[in-house]
Amino acid sequence: MAKRYWLMKSEPDAYGWDDLVKEGEGTWDGVRNHKAANNLRSMEKGDQVFFYHSNIGREIVGIAEISVSGIADPSDPDQKWAAVKLKPVRLLARPVTLKEIKACDALADMELVRLSRLSVSEISPDEWNKILSISEA
DNA sequence: GCCAACGTTGGC
DNA sequence: GCCAACGTTGGC
Numbered sequence: 001m002a003k004r005y006w007l008m009k010s011e012p013d014a015y016g017w018d019d020l021v022k023e024g025e026g027t028w029d030g031v032r033n034h035k036a037a038n039n040l041r042s043m044e045k046g047d048q049v050f051f052y053h054s055n056i057g058r059e060i061v062g063i064a065e066i067s068v069s070g071i072a073d074p075s076d077p078d079q080k081w082a083a084v085k086l087k088p089v090r091l092l093a094r095p096v097t098l099k100e101i102k103a104c105d106a107l108a109d110m111e112l113v114r115l116s117r118l119s120v121s122e123i124s125p126d127e128w129n130k131i132l133s134i135s136e137a
Numbered sequence: 138g139c140c141a142a143c144g145t146t147g148g149c
Numbered sequence: 150g151c152c153a154a155c156g157t158t159g160g161c
Binding site: 138139140141142143144145146147148149 | 155157
Binding site: 033034115116117118 | 153154155156
């Protein structure tokens with residue numbers, strides 16, 4: 001399957017970009033929302049992920065890549081929920097804030113904006129490239 | 138199976 | 150700290 005793009009949110013207090021870099025590889029578990037879990041199940045090794053900091057910063061800070069997909073959530077005793085592992089790729093040239101995303105017509109109906117509580121959402125290649133171009137502008 | 142009440146998340 | 154959006158729960 002073609003490479004896909006995702007956006008994952010985390011509160012930096014709980015698990016931020018710095019933690020991911022420190023560990024080298026992070027497990028994305030603890031997701032207890034069906035829509036988000038479906039997205040996790042759709043991910044494949046090599047997919048690219050924007051790492052978004054919610055609450056503190058409210059900005060996309062870096063790019064990560066799925067390193068292991070389709071595993072069971074280790075924090076779930078029933079092993080019903082999905083999880084993936086991901087590795088940091090690089091920081092963005094500069095963070096792209098939620099404000100900038102909302103201000104951009106091409107990005108205004110991203111799931112991030114429409115469903116602010118969804119912790120894992122899919123991003124179209126166009127949206128991905130647009131965000132990259134904002135960060136490098 | 139419907140719907141109101143409640144809890145949680147996250148932006149402001 | 151407040152409020153809106155959404156998911157879940159529980160009564161019927």
